[in-house]
Amino acid sequence: MSQRIKPRTLKGFRDYLPQAMLAREQLIDTAREVYRSYGFAPIDTPALEYLEILTGKGSEETDKQLYKFQDHGGRWVGMRFDLTVPLARFVAQHYQQLGAPIKRYHIAPVWRGENTQRGRYREFVQCDFDTVGTESLTADIETALVIHDLLRALGFQQFTIRVNNRRVLNGLLEHLGLAEQATAVLRALDKLAKAGPQPVAEEMARTARASQEQIQHVLRLAEIQGDWHSVLAQAEQLVGASQVGRQGIEELRRLGQAVQAAGVPPQRLQLDLSIARGLDYYTGTIFETFLDQLPGIGSVCSGGRYDNLVEVYSPQHLPGVGASLGLDRLLAAMEELGMLPGRATPAHVLLVNFQEQDLEHYLAIAARLRAQGVRVDLYPEPKRMDKQLKYADRRGFRFALIAGPDELAAGHCQLKDLQQRRSTEYPLDETLQELAQAILTADA
RNA sequence: GUGGCUGUAGCUCAAUUGGUUAGAGCGCCAGACUGUGGAUCUGGAGGUCGGGGGUUCGAGUCCCCUCAGCCACCCCA
Numbered sequence: 473m474s475q476r477i478k479p480r481t482l483k484g485f486r487d488y489l490p491q492a493m494l495a496r497e498q499l500i501d502t503a504r505e506v507y508r509s510y511g512f513a514p515i516d517t518p519a520l521e522y523l524e525i526l527t528g529k530g531s532e533e534t535d536k537q538l539y540k541f542q543d544h545g546g547r548w549v550g551m552r553f554d555l556t557v558p559l560a561r562f563v564a565q566h567y568q569q570l571g572a573p574i575k576r577y578h579i580a581p582v583w584r585g586e587n588t589q590r591g592r593y594r595e596f597v598q599c600d601f602d603t604v605g606t607e608s609l610t611a612d613i614e615t616a617l618v619i620h621d622l623l624r625a626l627g628f629q630q631f632t633i634r635v636n637n638r639r640v641l642n643g644l645l646e647h648l649g650l651a652e653q654a655t656a657v658l659r660a661l662d663k664l665a666k667a668g669p670q671p672v673a674e675e676m677a678r679t680a681r682a683s684q685e686q687i688q689h690v691l692r693l694a695e696i697q698g699d700w701h702s703v704l705a706q707a708e709q710l711v712g713a714s715q716v717g718r719q720g721i722e723e724l725r726r727l728g729q730a731v732q733a734a735g736v737p738p739q740r741l742q743l744d745l746s747i748a749r750g751l752d753y754y755t756g757t758i759f760e761t762f763l764d765q766l767p768g769i770g771s772v773c774s775g776g777r778y779d780n781l782v783e784v785y786s787p788q789h790l791p792g793v794g795a796s797l798g799l800d801r802l803l804a805a806m807e808e809l810g811m812l813p814g815r816a817t818p819a820h821v822l823l824v825n826f827q828e829q830d831l832e833h834y835l836a837i838a839a840r841l842r843a844q845g846v847r848v849d850l851y852p853e854p855k856r857m858d859k860q861l862k863y864a865d866r867r868g869f870r871f872a873l874i875a876g877p878d879e880l881a882a883g884h885c886q887l888k889d890l891q892q893r894r895s896t897e898y899p900l901d902e903t904l905q906e907l908a909q910a911i912l913t914a915d916a
Numbered sequence: 917g918u919g920g921c922u923g924u925a926g927c928u929c930a931a932u933u934g935g936u937u938a939g940a941g942c943g944c945c946a947g948a949c950u951g952u953g954g955a956u957c958u959g960g961a962g963g964u965c966g967g968g969g970g971u972u973c974g975a976g977u978c979c980c981c982u983c984a985g986c987c988a989c990c991c992c993a
Contacts, residue, residue: 478967483984533991536917554993586991587917588984598993662991774993798993826951859946861953876951890953 484594491816495803496597499626500579503599503797506622507577510614512601515576517558519583523548529557529784531752537584551583555600555796556753556778563604564786572605572790579799591769591804600775602794604782609723611793612757612777613730619761619773619795620736626802627811630764631772634744637724638754638776641693641745643717644710648689653680657690658748664694665746694746700728703743720756727757753778759795766805773797815868819849820911821887822864826876827854833880837873837904844908848873865890871911875900887911 481487488496504514520543527535527550539551552558555578563574579599588594601618603611616633623631641658645651660675669691676682676690689710696706704725711717724743731741747760756777763772775795782790806812823838825831838848849869851860857874864872874886879900886895887910898907 480966480984531991537991582993584992587989588986589988590986592992596993659991769993771993796993801993824952856949857951858949858953863953865953872953874952878951886952888952893953895952 482594484588484592486593486595489816491814492803494815494818495806495812496799499799499803499806500597500599502625503579503622503799504577506618506625507599507601509621510575510601510618512575512577515559515562515578516580517552517555517562517578519551519581520549521552521558521561523550525561525785526550526552526557529560529753529781534584537586539583539585553584554582555580555598556602556781556792556794559600559602559604559794560778560781560792561785563782563790563792564784564788567605567786567788567790573611574604575602576604577601591801593800596798596800599797599799600794602775602792604792604794605790607779607791609726609730612723613727613734615757615775615793615795616727616731616741616759617734617736619759619775619797620731620740622773622797623761626806628763631740632762632764633741633773634747634760634762635724635727635741636743636745636747636758637720637756638748638758639716639720639723639756640707640711641720641748643714643720644690644693646716647710647712647714648686650680650682650686650690653682655752656680657682661690661694661746662748664691669695696745700732700738700741700743703745704728707745723756753781755779755791757793763805763809765809769801769805769808771798772802772805813868817849817867817869819847819869820915821846821848821871821873822860822869823848823850823873823875824857824860825851825854826857830875830877830880833875837875837885837900840902840904841908841911844903844905844912846908846911861888861890870914873907889914 523538523540526538534553538553540548543549559576559578563570567574577600579597581595581597583595585594586592601615603614616635619633641661642651642654645654645657650657656679657676660672660679663675664672673687673691676687677684682690693707693710696703698706704721708718708721711721728741728743732738744760747758754776756779758776759774760771761773763769773795775793777791777793779791781792782788803812821841823834825834834850838850841848851863861872870889870891872888872890874888874895879885883901884897884899885907887898887907888895896910898904898910
């Protein structure tokens with residue numbers, strides 16, 4: 473070999489080893505189950521879209537982060553940076569066949585060419601669920617419930633879903649005569665939690681040319697603290713006579729009431745009038761979800777209502793609402809919190825290999841166990857047993873199945889529980905039902 | 917995209933003021949122990965000191981560039 477190529481991966485792109493991938497797949501399975509329990513159905517869309525489909529939808533910033541290039545036919549194409557914009561295109565293209573409302577989930581990778589950090593990558597998987605084609609607040613309420621169920625199903629106890637409504641913000645800005653500069657004001661406001669009031673006020677003065685009085689008014693809204701009820705009461709005064717603002721407040725009132733009535737503990741759902749979200753397409757309810765133990769990692773599940781996004785591609789009015797679970801960010805958090813299992817194998821049992829001439833026996837035993845749902849890993853070569861047991865141990869197998877010449881001759885086998893460190897004898901009969909039951913029971 | 921910090925074996929880290937053939941622990945492979953795992957001992961594999969260039973008699977060590985990681989800004993999952 474003249475020149476060996478150095479194996480490496482691009483910045484922000486990663487390989488996933490078995491242990492990590494098992495955790496990812498388990499998380500995906502959980503998300504899928506929760507989505508399905510609410511009736512969301514799966515879809516998929518291409519990684520590449522015509523560039524014009526993607527640009528100008530999220531924000532100026534997302535346009536800059538877009539991976540784009542000319543394909544072999546000279547077409548300008550881009551890699552999707554989220555799953556919501558492709559969904560809008562998808563709905564516009566297929567709503568005749570689908571009918572409304574459309575409830576779909578979509579678990580797939582997205583790409584953003586931005587700088588990397590802990591829990592921030594250039595290729596990452598989002599787990600989106602959305603309801604398109606209804607303006608009903610029920611869809612917003614269910615979105616909150618799904619987020620809640622999802623985090624609970626993943627094993628989280630301490631998390632906070634922060635809720636706001638763009639209409640409240642827009643109402644206030646309208647009331648203050650800042651409707652024109654809404655984007656700039658909201659962008660500055662979004663930084664309040666991190667930066668504090670001083671820098672935010674300065675940014676508003678600079679980018680939105682807001683007066684001191686206007687700024688103070690906006691900041692007052694964001695600083696409102698308290699329970700759901702009192703926050704709304706105070707916000708009501710600040711938005712004044714604004715029609716939009718009052719609608720937003722009413723929506724939040726109904727949403728808060730319904731979600732709590734559905735059994736979500738009040739402390740998990742917080743009204744936070746300062747969250748605005750950087751994406752331009754949101755029009756109503758907005759959600760962000762933070763882990764109480766790791767607030768610094770950012771939101772692990774965000775979303776909101778976007779009533780006009782599909783109209784970019786279709787004359788139909790197709791309002792939508794949904795949210796996106798950040799799989800990779802969540803996994804980074806779970807790893808930090810020690811919530812990930814250390815297993816590196818999906819198999820329940822390692823079948824020890826004693827000698828080449830008994831291969832057919834091993835294959836038959838494995839086949840019978842698999843037929844009953846047991847995942848069996850047959851060691852490929854007759855190595856020393858201590859090596860094989862060490863292999864099983866290191867990878868986190870619960871069981872090793874020992875069926876050497878002695879056992880085969882006697883018509884039974886040893887099931888070795890590597891966790892409890894003891895063996896039990898089982899008959900090697902036609903079905904191996906007793907053995908399979910023992911393995912599957914211990915696994916559950 | 918901007919700024920700061922970091923970069924030695926798979927992992928965690930050593931290596932006097934620049935000075936011969938770059939070390940340790942853990943892990944991996946093998947043996948002691950040819951049918952019973954997290955122990956012990958012995959041996960082995962694995963590094964172009966992230967990569968490239970420069971200064972120097974001599975660079976892991978100093979300088980520049982580049983790549984990657986972390987942090988902040990920005991934005992976001």
